[in-house]
Amino acid sequence: MDPNWYRTFFDDITVDFWRQAATPEWTTAEVDLAWRELRLAAGSRVLDCPCGHGRHVLELARRGCQVIGIDYSEYSLQVARESAAEQKLAVDLRRGDMQELPSLPTCDAAITLGNSLFYCEHAATGRFFQSVARALRKGGRWLLNTGTVAESIIAHLKPELNYELGEFKARFSNTYHVADSCLETLAEITRGARTESRTIWQCFVTVGELRRMLAAAGLKTIGLYGDAAGAPYALGSHQLYLVAERE
Secondary structure, eight states: OOTTTHHHHSSHHHHHHHHHHSOHHHHHHHHHHHHHHTTOOTTOEEEESSOTTSHHHHHHHHTTOEEEEEESOHHHHHHHHHHHHHTTOOOEEEEOOTTSOOOOOOEEEEEEOSSOSOSSOHHHHHHHHHHHHHHEEEEEEEEEEESOBHHHHHHHOOSEEEEEETTEEEEEEEEEEGGGTEEEEEEEEEETTEEEEEEEEEEOBOHHHHHHHHHHTTEEEEEEESSTTOOBOOTTOSOEEEEEEEO
């Protein structure tokens, strides 16, 4: 596994493809879930890490939250800054690595959405959990999303997936490394005459292991959902939305 793959993966073609895939309706549903489960209100300070191209940052700012968005991809941050400027929204966007987050101001809540957990090895993910926990006020909540817990991915993993979205064609070829509980995905994304090939690595844990990792960081799991509408999580759910609270 390359623990630093995400530092070069999220550039123009991959980010622009994801912007096509992530519909406004999906973003709204996820922010609605966060609003309810994290007990947000206008004026709440929310950490979004990694924030990607800012789709949740912008929606939260539109609702009156004070949002800090952190991402390693300079391209993603530039897209987010341009969108914020166009919409006249005030957001605090910072470049940072989820493996080594800097000291942060106290936040009322945090979000980690877009299947962006377990990009790193378990020790680095544990450090990420501890960094976010330190930033949360007592009683502050965190909404995390992943489709790669074992109970989700094993039921749906296919050797290859193909998509066509607007000007993009994409092929994702999956290899599961049993000894390491790690999924290697070769992403081939085509726009016009240009094709980029890049590799994604994601570690696997069970839901129980994820809860124990969060507990080690002082975070108690208080909710498990199978989609952004708030359906209960069950074996085979495509996505996990987990709500944790700083004790």
